[in-house]
Amino acid sequence: MDPRVLGAMAAPFAAAAAIYLGRRRGAEAWTYAAAGVSLALALALLPAVRAGVAPEVRLMGLLPGVDLFFRVDPLGLTFALLAAGLWVVTSVYSSGYVRAMGLENRRRYFACFAASIGCALGVAFAGNVLTFLVFYEGLTLATYPLVAHKETDAALAGARRYLAYALTGGLALTAAAAWTWMLAGTLDFVPGGFLPPRLAGGALAGLFALYAIGYGVKAAVMPLHAWLPGAMVAPTPVSALLHAVAVVKAGVFGCLRMVQYVFGPDTLSSSAAPAVLIAACGVTVVAGSIAALRQDNLKRRLAYSTVVHLSLIVLGAALLAPHGTVGAMLHMVNHGFAKITLFFCAGAIYASTHAETVSRLGGLGRHMPWTFAAFTVASLALVGFPGLCGFVGKLILARGAIEASQMVPLAILLGGSLFTAAYLLPIVRAAYFDPAPNDAVREAPGLMVGPLVATSALVVVFGALPAVINLQYELAARAAAQIFGGAP
Amino acid sequence: MNSTLPALLFLVPFLSALLCGALGGYLRGAARWIALGALAATAALSFAGAALAAAGERLVTHMGGWAPPLGIEWRLDALSAFVAAFVAATALIVHGALGDVRRRELGEREPGFNTCALLLVSGLMGMIASADLFNLFVHLEVASLSAYALVASGGRGAPRAAVRYLVIGSLGASLYLLGVGHVYAATGTLNMDDAAARIAAGADPRLTILALAFMISGLAIKMGLFPLHGWMPGAYARAPLSAAALMAPLVTKVSAYALIRILFWVYGPAGLGRAPIVADLLCVTGAVALIAGALLAAREADLRRLLAYSSVSQMGLVVLGIGLANAAALTGAILHLANDALMKATLFVGAAELAHRFGVREVGDLARVRARAPWTAAAMAVAAFSLVGLPPLCGFFGKWYVLMGALESGRPGMAFAIVAGSLASAFYAFRIVERLYFARSGEACPEREGPAGLVAACALLGGGVAALGLGSDRVVALLVRAAIPGGV
Structure with a gap:
């Protein structure tokens, strides 16, 4: 007890x-x-x-x-x-x-x-x-x-x-x-x-x-x-x-x-079970990414992005390799930080502008600097930019795939990252480089902006601070050692 | 152990019914208290019996001191003690809760109604305690006749529903009696143990199987087994609110108990083994009833008719468990008798309150009581979740054991039917929940839930649904395990 x-x-x-x-x-x-x-x-x-x-x-x-x-x-x-x-x-x-x-x-x-x-x-x-x-x-x-x-x-x-x-x-x-x-x-x-x-x-x-x-x-x-x-x-x-x-x-x-x-x-x-799971994940990554690209509604685009990244984590489990498990656990956490930041941003944008669609976000970057800074950091993290949290998990997932000498999962992983760039980064580009809307838009209330800045800080901390990454890695490695045997 | 307790179980409500009928015209208040007191005494006696049965005692009453096979016998073993305990407790809570509703909807007729209600309980307790096939019929008729009268005392449409119930119900009782006659012809005895010994010793198999077919058909009508359920929705929807709440949880369960008793104690595995088609038929019918009842409920507008169809579905699960005829499935079937009694008592008491206080009879109108009846709504929602079979509520465990039984006997089709039936149950159960909590209604109701006793009883029953779920392991260990006959 x-x-x-x-x-x-x-x-x-x-x-x-x-x-x-x-x-x-x-x-x-x-x-x-x-x-x-x-x-x-x-x-x-x-x-x-x-x-x-x-x-x-x-x-x-x-x-x-x-x-x-x-x-x-x-x-x-x-x-x-x-x-x-x-x-x-x-x-x-x-x-x-x-x-x-x-x-x-x-x-x-x-x-x-x-x-x-x-x-x-x-x-x-x-x-x-x-x-x-x-x-x-x-x-x-x-x-x-x-x-x-x-x-x-x-x-x-x-x-x-x-x-x-x-x-x-x-x-x-x-x-x-x-x-x-x-x-x-x-x-x-x-x-x-x-x-x-x-x-x-x-x-x-x-x-x-x-x-x-x-x-x-x-x-x-x-x-x-x-x-x-x-x-x-x-x-x-x-x-x-x-x-x-x-x-x-x-x-x-x-x-x-x-x-x-x-x-x-x-x-x-x-058995054939892992192969089936990997196939389902591969289909999900490709089809989910295409669906995300076609979505104009921001929250729904993010939802499809979630679908894609969840499959990457499941993929890690299906590799049946120690580093697959470690990578899955790390990406489970790190995707959480980045994705919650993106949703917080979507809510903040909606609260200030009532804009729900990607096509109406053009030029908002200058009016809502904190929100879009956070959005940019989180997007880059999901793409797998080094120094941000998404990179760590994906790197270890890739190592797991190589360890298990499975090239298809590796391709899925890399392809998923490219797709992520394709459906998230255009939003960032439009927000900063498109002409701003005429009406004055201001940053959302502090109670909303504060949390999204905090979670984007977590994105950086879990991608750049060795002490934090090591702690996270240690837990995951301990789990992998219990499952596969060997030292943590 | 010789004891008067098994006979007292039905004698106390029976004699009180006579007293209630005789005094009711002059002292209506006294008659009310007599009825309540009799039910409380019955509940106390049945709990004492359950406690003794859990300790391994087996209580028997020999009428006039004559030992069977000459004398008539009532007895309380683990199975009947378990069923008697939940039947008596449910009857007490429901009857106690609905005092105000009864007074308002019945007025002058209340003493007569109380008499019938006591006779109903007496008949049910007698069926449970009887160790004699013919006496079981006598008690069944006492229960049925008072049930017809209870239905007939309702408002518009009640006489019609009562006649329908009477005709179909009498057919069921006659079929059962015909079966008993055949047993007598084949074995020369009506005592259950005695008949069991002679059937096992090889009494004319053609006669005994025919007898079994008649008895099963008769009881199937009484328990509303699909497609013989035609009397049920009308009877429960047209009966007075307080009568439906008393009958719906109990009548069908006790008939199912009688079926279990006859199949496994009178015939036993040896008797059933001579006609394996019986068990298969019960399985298939139960599976069909489980799904069909849920689908019928899903498209029903009237709340009490919907609940009646839900009973059809739940009884299907019980019959499926009986038909599978292994220890796990039978545990599930017996446990689910108590589960469904409790769930249906919660929902019918809740429905009675909503109809009484807010005039709501249709599922669509439940939106009107929104936020006005928080405790009632919460109790009904818990019971609805339990009907779907969400853990750790009691409905889950009934399903779980029957599911285990299906898997153990190597019938994945039956397991699939249980899962499909649960999913179909979700349609009607969540319709209720959605209307209660999320639907908007144009007209606001000025009333609030009440009276306090009724709300408390509803909450108590809803809490019981959760408690029986969490405590199901104890219940199974104490009573249900001992109630499984040897050789199954």
């Missing part, structure tokens, strides 16, 4: 309950308090995990021999720190956004936001497939009101589509969990996998397909991605934290768990 683990997860849920039942004015205060507590407790777990300890919490039994069980390993802690850390920043941004946009139903908004983060932390710390499933489905439920938040017909339609996809994924995962339990007699994650080593070909394929659908929906791997652009009707902070980081990364995180902790590289390496 580690109180830090329990506290980090319980704080957001407690805040959600307090916000829902309490006064409207208290919503933001509760959010800040819970975000601070969660981040502090997650950081407090860092020394133990670096020392090779895995803090555990075992609650009540759910099934015979399967408990509600949490275990903090390097992979889980990485995801938890990402979600809790960015929640702090997003809370400030949310405060600015709800004021600037005059958002209604603020209590529901903040309560569901907190509950979503709680579920994301539950996913991160889950020690077995069933616990994972509980919070994975909870994440669907908690984010559904946020997508439907505006209550327009478009919002409700987007929310319904989101539910249909997410629940299908959840049910596939339920079936996969039941099957796994029958085959293995346990559901606890084990580095290197816990399924019996000699699985019949049909069972392996069926089980892998079920897991891949279950996690692929949230990771927006094509053809299971269509909910993500539709979910962009949500308020921008929701798109920023949940549909660029917490929800979709839960799917990616699930893919990593499935490949490395359920099946294990040894079981998968002799």
Whole structure:
């Protein structure tokens, strides 16, 4: 029983309950308090995990021999720190956004936001497939009101589509969990996998397909991605934290768990499953990039960019090589920093100009210097500019591909970067070099600009400060060492 | 152990019904308290019985001291104690919650209604405790006749629905009786244990299988098994609000219990093995009912009719579990009896409150109660999520065990049907949730939810849905595991 683990997860849920039942004015205060507590407790777990300890919490039994069980390993802690850390920043941004946009139903908004983060932390710390499933489905439920938040017909339609996809994924995962339990007699994650080593070909394929659908929906791997652009009707902070980081990364995180902790590289390496996954990722990168190029709506273009980059992370997991895993974990975090910055910028632009489309961004760079500086930094980071965070993950992913002597993934990786440049950099160019609009446009409120400057600073810090990169690398390498054996 | 407890389970409500009917005309207040007291006493007795059964006791009552096979026997083993406990508890909570609704919608007729309600509970408890095939029929008729009367006491359209229910229901009871007659012809006994011994010893297989077919058909009508569910939507939608809330959670579950009892205690694996088609038919019918019921519910406008179709779907899952006839599937089927009773009690009590307080009877009108009934809406939403089978609510675990059973017996088609049925359930369940929380309505309702007792009961039932889910492992370990017959 580690109180830090329990506290980090319980704080957001407690805040959600307090916000829902309490006064409207208290919503933001509760959010800040819970975000601070969660981040502090997650950081407090860092020394133990670096020392090779895995803090555990075992609650009540759910099934015979399967408990509600949490275990903090390097992979889980990485995801938890990402979600809790960015929640702090997003809370400030949310405060600015709800004021600037005059958002209604603020209590529901903040309560569901907190509950979503709680579920994301539950996913991160889950020690077995069933616990994972509980919070994975909870994440669907908690984010559904946020997508439907505006209550327009478009919002409700987007929310319904989101539910249909997410629940299908959840049910596939339920079936996969039941099957796994029958085959293995346990559901606890084990580095290197816990399924019996000699699985019949049909069972392996069926089980892998079920897991891949279950996690692929949230990771927006094509053809299971269509909910993500539709979910962009949500308020921008929701798109920023949940549909660029917490929800979709839960799917990616699930893919990593499935490949490395359920099946294990040894079981998968002799099957066609990794090749199928790599093929799906390759198709997603190309088709998603083309879709992004064709999108004029800024948030939807960013959503397709998310689709592409999530597939690059899944690709890392599918390489079944130590550096593939390390690179996937690094890019999971680093893409989060860059993408949340881009969404924050999109929201700031919308708040000041009500411009939603790329074609109306021309010349805004001079009027909104901070916003577009951040946008530029984050775009370059996603392209893979050295010295910014996106470069590190991609470099290690490339090393993983070479290590596994797989040239196709390497080509996908490089191609994805080129495409990223093609659909993001024209925005930057237009913002700075096109003629400015006639009406006076000013920078968004400080509560929105502050967070986006902060996250763009993170983009630089995680790309340029060796101490930070080393810490991040150390966690990822420790996870890879547990899975593949060898020294961290 | 000899005890009067099994007989008291149905005698207490039966005698109180007589008292209630006799006094009701003069002392309406006293009659109300008698009814409530009788239900409380029944619940207390059934919990005492469940506690003894969990400790491994088996309580039997021999009428007049005559031992079977001559005498009539009632008994409480793990299975009947489990079913009796949730039936009595649900009846108590529902009846206690709906006092105000009853007073307003029935007025003068309330004492007669209370008498019928007590007779219904008496019939159900008798069916549960009976260890005699013919006596089961007697109790079934007591329950059915009072149910017809309860439906008929509703408003416009109720007599028609009641006649329909009466005709179809009587057909079911007759079929069951015909089956009992055949059992008697083949074995010369009506006591369940005695008949089981003679069937196992090789009583005329043609007669016994025919008898089984008749009894299954009769009970299938009583439990609303698709496509024999025609009486249900009308009966539950036209009955008084307080009658529907009492009948819907209980009547079909107890009939399903009777089916389990006859299949696995009277016939047993040996008896069933002579006609394997029975189990297959139950599987297929259950799977079809599971999906068809959910699809019928998805396109239904009337809230209570929708809930009735949802029961058709959930009973399909139970029958599928019975048909799979292995330990895991049967655990799921038995557990799901309690799950669906609790979920339906929550939803019907909520529906009764909304109709009583806000005049809302259609799903589309639920938007009018928005933000006016937070506790009721939350309880109904929890029950709706549980119907979809989201963990860790109770509906998930019922599905999980049946799913395990399907996989263990190597029937992936049935597993797929369970998953597809869950997905289909999401359509109607989330329609309710969306209307309650996200739809806008032109007219604002001045009322607020209430009275306090009703809201508290609704919240209690909704909390119970979550508690039974989280505690399902304990429930299975204490009662359900012991309720699985040997040799399955």
